[in-house]
Amino acid sequence: MFDVLLRAYQAALDIMxxxxxxxxxxxxxxxxxxxxxxxxxxxxSSRYPQYYIGHGIGFKPNGHLxxxxxxxxxxxxxxxxx
Numbered sequence: 189m190f191d192v193l194l195r196a197y198q199a200a201l202d203i204m205x206x207x208x209x210x211x212x213x214x215x216x217x218x219x220x221x222x223x224x225x226x227x228x229x230x231x232x233s234s235r236y237p238q239y240y241i242g243h244g245i246g247f248k249p250n251g252h253l254x255x256x257x258x259x260x261x262x263x264x265x266x267x268x269x270x
Contacts (some may be wrong), residue, residue: 189226196220196241204269210259217241217255245269 199220200213218241221227230241241255245268255269 192221192224192226195224204263206263206265208263210255210261210263211257214241214255214257214259218257 196217199216203213203216218227221230221241
């Protein structure tokens, strides 16, 4: 599983730069996870009834920034994700 998640993060690295939207990094990550057969093991939330594939790290556990297909959050310098 670790290698799948690592490949998913690597697939999104080119997109993850200041000014990009969080939703833009979702599809490359999802494709890697789906191709590996693990998509059904990812979680959803009330904010994202579809799958989300990561989250921000900040002042609250799991942050409020869920990386999902509808997330319009603009990436800023020094943002951290998991």
